[in-house]
Amino acid sequence: xxxxxxxxTAPDALFxxxxxxxxEHAFPPEELDGEDVLAAALERGSANxxxxxxxxxxxxxxxxxxxxxxxxxxxxxxLAVGPAARGGGIGGRLLRDAVxxxxxxxNPCIVVAEIEDPGAPAHDAHGDPRRRLAFxxxxxxxxxxxxxxxxxxxxxxRRVHGMLLLVLHAAPEFTIGDAVAGAPLRAFVxxxxxxxxxxxxxxxxxxxxxxxxxRPGGVPAGKWRAxx
Ligand SMILES: CC(C)(COP(=O)(O)OP(=O)(O)OC[C@H]1O[C@@H](n2cnc3c(N)ncnc32)[C@H](O)[C@@H]1OP(=O)(O)O)[C@@H](O)C(=O)NCCC(=O)NCCS
Numbered sequence: 001x002x003x004x005x006x007x008x009t010a011p012d013a014l015f016x017x018x019x020x021x022x023x024e025h026a027f028p029p030e031e032l033d034g035e036d037v038l039a040a041a042l043e044r045g046s047a048n049x050x051x052x053x054x055x056x057x058x059x060x061x062x063x064x065x066x067x068x069x070x071x072x073x074x075x076x077x078x079l080a081v082g083p084a085a086r087g088g089g090i091g092g093r094l095l096r097d098a099v100x101x102x103x104x105x106x107n108p109c110i111v112v113a114e115i116e117d118p119g120a121p122a123h124d125a126h127g128d129p130r131r132r133l134a135f136x137x138x139x140x141x142x143x144x145x146x147x148x149x150x151x152x153x154x155x156x157x158r159r160v161h162g163m164l165l166l167v168l169h170a171a172p173e174f175t176i177g178d179a180v181a182g183a184p185l186r187a188f189v190x191x192x193x194x195x196x197x198x199x200x201x202x203x204x205x206x207x208x209x210x211x212x213x214x215r216p217g218g219v220p221a222g223k224w225r226a227x228x
Contacts, residue, residue, distance in 0.1 A: 001054050001055055002054070002055055003052050003054055003060065003090065005050055005053075005094065006053055007048060007049065008048065008049040008051065009045070009047075009049075010042050011038075011043065014049075014057070014059060015042065017058070017059050018051050018059045018062040018064075019035045019038065020035070021059065021082070022059060022062050022080045022081075023064075023078050023080055025080075025082075025083075026080035026127070027078065027080070030153065030158060032078070033077075033196075038064060038077075046066055046067050046068075046069070047064065047067070048065055048067075049065075050062065050094060050098050050101075052090055052094055059082075060084075060085045061081040061082065061085060061090045061094050062078070062079070062080060062094075063076060063079045063094050063098040064076075064078045064079075065077055065098060065102060067102075067106060068187075068188050070191055071184045071185075071187035071188035072106070072108065072110070073109065073110045073111075073112060073185065073188035074102045074106055074109050074110070075111075075112055075113070075188070075192075076095075076098065076111065076112070076113040076168060079094065079113070081094075086127075091135065092135065092138065095135075095139050095168075096139060099111050099139075099168045103169050108171035108172075108173045108174065109169070109171055109174075110167060110169065110170045110171070110184055110185065110188075111168040111169040111170075112144075112166060112167055112185070112188070113136065113141065113166045113168055114150055114163050114164065114165055115132055115136065115164050116132070116162065116163060116164070117129065117162040117163060118130040118132075118133045118164075118224060133164070136166055136168075137223060141166040141168050142166065142221035142222055142223070143165075143166055143222065144164075144165045144167055144180065144185070144220075144221050145212070145219060145220040146165055146209055146212040146219060147208050147212060148164055148165040148209060149161045149162075149163055149205060149209065151189075151192050151193045151196045152196065153196050154196070155198065156197050156201050156203065156206075159197075159205070165185075167180050176217060176218040177217075177218075178220060178221060178222060179218030179219055179220050179221060180218055180219050180221050181218050182212075182213035182214055182219045185213050185219060186210055186213035189209065189213070
């Protein structure tokens with residue numbers, strides 16, 4: 001069976017199939033935004049979807065990304081491969097292709113992704129967090145040394161703690177040795193908090209996260225194990 005990668009910049013039947021048949025199965029509800037929210041991001045022009053489809057046009061893998069023009073940070077919001085196709089290299093190729101397209105299209109930029117802490121328990125449908133981190137590190141991802149949590153969809157009480165923020169690509173302008181410039185990352189997270197939680201909180205966790213972006217010399221980025 002042959003596969004091809006297609007891109008969508010507006011919601012359509014393929015987007016709906018990706019959301020319902022891939023994303024809803026791959027992510028716990030607290031980590032997945034509503035279908036209407038993703039569709040609205042596509043409509044606004046701030047998001048795009050890459051889908052790997054089989055000969056019948058059925059999506060077997062997909063990457064959804066959102067671009068923050070204000071911070072010049074690209075978020076890989078969701079990446080999922082259907083259970084039957086996992087382990088065959090499709091996810092790795094899709095990840096590299098998506099990051100390459102964004103890097104060229106949005107240059108200069110930082111591309112980030114958020115994943116569960118590998119210390120979290122494995123989940124049958126959602127996958128093993130350790131293997132998932134290994135997957136990203138094999139594609140060149142580095143873990144940013146910040147106390148990251150996923151902003152709460154609907155409010156701060158819905159935050160997902162114990163998450164990692166990964167850097168998948170950083171343009172030379174935003175690279176300081178092994179570190180990544182903190183200012184665009186801070187601007188990105190502030191915008192993200194305001195958008196999904198309704199405001200940038202001043203609670204301890206939000207302050208600790210934002211302060212971590214202000215370190216002189218940038219935000220250290222490296223292998224997860226090195227930070228334990
Ligand atoms: C993580 C994921 C995108 C990888 O895609 P894939 O096509 O299976 O990956 P590839 O074949 O290119 O690479 C294989 C590597 O992916 C990782 N992987 C494969 N299946 C996995 C699973 N069920 N859970 C976690 N990681 C997995 C492993 O690191 C694997 O290497 P290994 O076999 O040496 O352990 C896919 O498994 C998936 O959709 N998981 C569920 C959703 C998810 O975790 N999304 C990422 C968070 S945004």
